Amino acid sequence: MSQLLQTQEVGSLAKPDWRVQPVTHGTLTDAHIAGAHEWARRLDIPADEVEHSLRPTQQWLASEGVLDAVHAGVVRNLAAQFAVRLQEKAGIDILFDGEQDRPEMYQDAIAKTNGFAWRGHIRAFDKHPAKSFLKAAVVGPPSIKEPWHTDETERLQDLTSQAIKVPITGAYTLADWSFDEYYQRAVEQGGRGLSRAAAKRQFVYDLSDNVVRPNIQALLEAGATWVQIDEPAATTKPDEVPLFVEAFNRSVAGLVGKFSVHICFSDYSLLFPHVQGLEDCSQFSLEFANRDPRTLGTDLTRRPAYEVLRDFRAYTPEIAIGLGVTSVHDNDIEAPDLVRDRVVRATNIIGDPGLIYPSPDCGLRTRSWDVAFKKLQATAEGTALARAELGL
């Protein structure tokens, strides 16, 4: 952990078929298990571990037809082990478990929170296959149904000796992505005398104070030292960026740990000057590669996506940058030379390589493990080239 330009993941990886099929279809075939063995060989995981985890599960499914909690846990644990080893093997320094226990960042959080009711799927992106997410409405005061990620955090500490960073969905994004059948109803009925904006604010405050903060506290008690708050919605309503800042501050108020925020596919210029109000944020984890050309070079014309870093340097010079250098929405593997140039460009703008953490743009859950592995490798190899280029 002493070298500069530490590489990090951002959160999710895809779930392998042998993790998904037992849950969705109650099946685990020999072909699925063979696929697990193939990756076990690539990741230097003993074949026995695959057999000891998946064969009993296969036998259980053959006789019972439905996955039970015990075998589901066994499969999840094995998937987490594979995801961790995949990142280690790729050369990533700061890890998580690929969110192998979480169906999706919003759905998982809402499922473990009181006060919400599911309303249906919304198409989010693309077609054939369309990406979608399950959306809920807030119908009562939000509170924790069960701790969100303490089991994952405790397990992860047994799986790796490397630094870990635990992602958790932020209060502003949870509120912004939910329908509102509670706070706004109070507005309509005049019950609380709230304006629509005030209703949204109260919703975000309640999630920050009564849901996200207690969860972060539980993560810290479970051994986490670094929590990444995921807020992809932070800039989507420009006049509510200050509310995102308030949500972050309330979520970590009084807690002792390292906290960062991940924001992606957003207009970062809208963050300023509001993010000067963040009180305990050590890193912005940001997406850049998606919007950056693939030609080599370190000047402005070759690396336009990284110019907004000048604003981060001007407004929040002490906050580090999780630097997106590999795209998560295509299968083209970035050349290490390209990653190098992106890291060098960013370092030249920020000035201090100790503030740069190269990473993928976002979680890699939409990519196959093969593509994800190669992109993580490119992240690590390109960063090594950048260290050499910068004389670090």
Add this chain to the structure above:
Amino acid sequence: MSEITTTVWGIAPWSSELLTLDGDVGRGRRDPVLRDCLEGVEEEQFAELLSEQAITDHEGSTFRWPDYLRPLVEVSEGFAASVDTAPVTRWFDTNTFYRQPVIQGPLRLKDSRAWRQLVDAGRVTEAQPTLLSPYAFAELSAVEGAVDESQKLELVTDLYDELLGQYEAAGVRSVLLYEPYAPYVGATPRDVSRLHDVINRLAFAHPNISLGLYAGYGDASNALAKFSQGSFVDAIGCDLSRTDVSRLPIARSQRFIAGIVDVSNTELEVDDKLHDRIRQLVARVQPAALTLTHQQELEHIPPEYAVQKIVQLGRIARQTTKEELL
């Protein structure tokens, strides 16, 4: 005021079943025929709902669209060839995304029958296709190679000119241009002029098509300011919940498309509130005719809630009489 009508526009929501099936097809787990079949059923059910609710003008084209840009890119030349590796970009303040078109040269339709891929050919004379306005399309696109930023609006407008020509020849009588960009960013006077000029140019060039402009995602009063007197655009409109109605232009010679039904939330607003919005609008704008609609795209709520919203739209339209508004 001559008449009160209703319109449902844009991309309709898909059911959870169709989304799951489409995902499975994309991953090679299910037969594409099953997906196409369910898509057809849901499209037909949606059309039946509109008919039951006496929605006067409706889409007839974009049920199958993944977003408002990609279909046009795919029937055109001059964009970067691979849409699938283009930057992923957030659609305004939502959690939905599109691939950013990259303009590399002059834009033109790939062939003379490109329109057939954008409109349901069986409903062509009754359909009111929704297209993203050329101004928004240009602003949401990137440029590459020999094309620079200053050229892209003209290039996109040329493409729309060609497409509207095909629509016109095919018998399409009405097109709705959807403008979310200018209100969202708070367009400057110069940008409003550019928006006005390109829409007006298209309206003038295609007199056989009734062209409407609907603005969303912000206060549209600035964006619509120049579209009243002397404009060739037949109809203007906006999301009334986000627009300062007192600043909208008087439009005595035009139809006004009033976005009254909130589709950003699953809750139904009370009918009285919607009637109030209509009365305030008519008192201010004094339109020649009135069309009632939903405020935003329907695709951001699940289909069962979209149905409730469309039923509310139909109910409000039936309850609203010309006499009441005069």
